[in-house]
Amino acid sequence: MPVSERVVIVGGGAIGLAAGYFLRREGADVVILERGQVGDAASRGNAGWITPALSAPIPAPGVRSYSLRNIVRPSSPLFIPPRFDPALTLWLWRFWRYCNRRDHQAGLAAMAELNLRTMPLFDELLKDEVKFSMWKSGLLFAFLTESGAEHELAALRELTKFGYDVPEVPLDSSAIRQLEPALSPRVSAGFLLAAERHVDPQTLTRGLADRLRDNNAVIHEHREVTGFETRGNRVVAALSHGERIETDQVLLAAGAWTNPLARKLGLNVPVQGAKGYSFTLRPETPPKHALYFGESKIGVSSYQDSTRVAGTMELSGLNERIHRRKVSSIAKQAQAYLGDWASGPMEDVWSGMRPLTYDGLPVIGKSAHYDNVYVSTGHAMLGITLAPATGEALAEFMITGRSPGVLRPFSPQRFPKSRRQSG
Numbered sequence: 001m002p003v004s005e006r007v008v009i010v011g012g013g014a015i016g017l018a019a020g021y022f023l024r025r026e027g028a029d030v031v032i033l034e035r036g037q038v039g040d041a042a043s044r045g046n047a048g049w050i051t052p053a054l055s056a057p058i059p060a061p062g063v064r065s066y067s068l069r070n071i072v073r074p075s076s077p078l079f080i081p082p083r084f085d086p087a088l089t090l091w092l093w094r095f096w097r098y099c100n101r102r103d104h105q106a107g108l109a110a111m112a113e114l115n116l117r118t119m120p121l122f123d124e125l126l127k128d129e130v131k132f133s134m135w136k137s138g139l140l141f142a143f144l145t146e147s148g149a150e151h152e153l154a155a156l157r158e159l160t161k162f163g164y165d166v167p168e169v170p171l172d173s174s175a176i177r178q179l180e181p182a183l184s185p186r187v188s189a190g191f192l193l194a195a196e197r198h199v200d201p202q203t204l205t206r207g208l209a210d211r212l213r214d215n216n217a218v219i220h221e222h223r224e225v226t227g228f229e230t231r232g233n234r235v236v237a238a239l240s241h242g243e244r245i246e247t248d249q250v251l252l253a254a255g256a257w258t259n260p261l262a263r264k265l266g267l268n269v270p271v272q273g274a275k276g277y278s279f280t281l282r283p284e285t286p287p288k289h290a291l292y293f294g295e296s297k298i299g300v301s302s303y304q305d306s307t308r309v310a311g312t313m314e315l316s317g318l319n320e321r322i323h324r325r326k327v328s329s330i331a332k333q334a335q336a337y338l339g340d341w342a343s344g345p346m347e348d349v350w351s352g353m354r355p356l357t358y359d360g361l362p363v364i365g366k367s368a369h370y371d372n373v374y375v376s377t378g379h380a381m382l383g384i385t386l387a388p389a390t391g392e393a394l395a396e397f398m399i400t401g402r403s404p405g406v407l408r409p410f411s412p413q414r415f416p417k418s419r420r421q422s423g
Contacts, residue, residue, distance in 0.1 A: 005248035006031060007398065008238050010225050010261060012038035014201065014383050015376050016253035017208040018391030020217055021130070026399045030217040031245060033238060035224040035257075039205025042255050042383060045278040045350030047299040047310045048201040049290060050122060050385050051139055052115035053156065053164050053193050057107035057360025058313075058380060059098035079314045079326070088315065091272055094358040105158075107361050110409035112162035114389050121388035122197070130211045132203040133303065139196035140180050140289040142187045142337050146170065148294050149189035156193075167191045182287040184339035190294075198290040200303045201384055227264050234372050235265070249372045249398055256318060256353035258363075258377040267367055268415050271378050273318045273353035277327055278310035279346040287338075296333040309334050309342070313354075313381075322351045356380045364390055364410040365403060374398055375412045 007023055009016045012034030020030045032038070080092075098104075122134065143149040149170035156166045169191075170176075176190040177183050183190075209219055229237040229244065238245045254261050256273035286302035293300070298311035311330045327349055335342045355377045357363060363378040376394055379386050393404045403411075 005029065006246065007249045007251060008033060008245055008247035009251045009253055010238065011253035011255060011258070012205075012209070012219060012221070013041055013043040013253070013255055014039070014205055014208070014387040015255070015379060015390060016251070017205055017212065018387035019251055019253060019376055019394050020212050020391075021208050022391040022395035023398060024212060024215050024217045026395055028395075028399065030212065031247070032212070032217065032219045033223045033225055033240065033245065034219070034221050035254075037221050038209045038219060039202060042352040042354050043201050043205050045308070045310070045348070045352050046201055046276065046354075046381070046384065047278070047290065047301040047308055048199045048204070048384055049139065049299065049301065050118065050134075050197040050199060051193075051382075052112070052118050052385060053139075053159055053166070053196060055111040055115055055382055055385065057098070057104055057111065058356065059095050059358070059360045060104045061099060061101050063099045079312060079316075081314075081316050083317075085317070088272065088317075091270060091358050094270075098359045103359065106409070107359065108158065109162070110361060112159070113406050114386065114393070114410075117389045117392060118385060119195075119197070121392060125207075125388060128211070130207045132207040133200040134197055135199070135290070136197050137289045138192050138194040139198075139292055140176075140190060140192050141292045141294055142176065142180075142183055142190040143170075143294040144186055144188055144336060145295070146172075146189040149191060152294050153191060165195060166193070180287060180289055180291070182283070182285065182338060182341075183291075184335075184337055186336055192289070196290070198301045199384065204384065225261060230265070230370075233370050235370055249374065251374045251376060251394070251398070253376040255377060255383075256355040258355060258375065260318070262375065265367075265370065265373065267369060267373070267375075267412070269363055269375055269377060269412060270415055271355040271357055271363070272315055274356040274380060275312065275314040275316060275320070275351055275353055276310060276381070277312050277322070277330055278308050278350045279327060279331070280348040281307045281309060281342065281344050281346065283307055283341045283344065291337070293334065293337045296336075298330060298334050298337075300334070300338070306347075313356075318353065320351050320353060322349060354380050354383065359414075362386065362390065362410050363412050363415075364394055364407050365397065365412050368413045
């Protein structure tokens with residue numbers, strides 16, 4: 001496309017902002033429409049991890065049996081409240097079909113290739129004066145049992161063929177607590193992935209938005225897109241409660257809300273909202289590393305003056321209701337790894353919807369139905385990790401009209417196209 005053309009991006013989270021950043025850098029006229037405040041949905045309350053080593057697709061061998069044992073247990077890391085939802089039932093059936101070694105390995109390879117640019121791009125953002133807080137202290141895995149640490153390491157060793165550095169053996173209880181004094185004596189083993197990082201996600205989205213505004217991009221907050229005006233096989237305007245925003249290209253990057261948005265155009269983007277929870281603590285001596293608690297699937301990140309505890313993947317429909325029982329369960333499980341200081345007062349209790357596809361891969365690329373509609377969603381718990389790499393590759397696609405090879409596994413055109421089959 002000529003770089004003077006206008007791109008309307010629907011969605012002002014990390015994914016939409018990163019795409020806008022790279023499009024504007026290439027000279028595109030960028031307009032971002034966000035139904036709430038920029039960076040205030042799924043991008044706000046997550047742990048802020050930059051973890052290419054944890055980018056494997058969620059559907060994997062063994063997930064079926066784990067799910068059947070745990071999905072109706074409220075304390076489980078994966079929770080699906082019983083309800084009548086034919087669309088979810090179809091989505092889960094498709095998800096389970098992808099829980100096999102062949103598809104998992106193909107997805108792992110695709111994600112590893114996309115992640116090749118992750119760390120360099122975060123460094124480039126800082127060099128370009130995008131202001132955000134980032135820590136390079138690694139990701140420390142902690143387990144209550146030695147067998148849990150050994151099992152996780154065995155799974156992660158598959159990453160070595162993609163160039164990731166994975167320890168040979170876990171550290172024992174004494175060594176892991178010497179490395180991270182914030183851990184409780186109940187932690188029996190663990191290991192450090194030293195190359196991983198984390199950011200304060202609010203500083204990242206705010207920094208991207210500020211940089212976009214400095215570069216004359218337009219960001220409209222509290223501007224819900226209610227429809228689209230089409231002409232043939234092109235979208236010519238986004239509509240917001242009667243207001244018409246003309247465009248030459250459209251990028252749908254509304255996270256878990258992308259599917260209902262895409263349906264206004266007759267498109268199928270089968271993402272489910274995977275709800276996560278978090279809360280903030282303020283310990284006197286915060287953890288020195290980002291922490292991952294292996295048995296409970298809970299993540300912990302420390303920022304300048306606070307520590308965030310995050311966990312759960314709940315498939316309960318498109319809602320942001322906070323279930324206090326679930327939050328209490330996360331807090332209780334975290335205390336096993338962190339000790340008494342983790343029982344302190346909770347602040348900023350949050351829930352957010354992460355967009356999850358049934359094959360576990362993001363949706364990045366061009367619609368089959370329209371010449372000028374692109375999609376970027378489905379990053380699940382990797383929205384922060386993959387935002388820059390996704391934004392850079394997608395901007396290249398939209399500017400040149402040629403899809404980079406790295407994006408081919410993520411094409412929206414891999415899904416059934418009829419509304420009837422949408423998930």
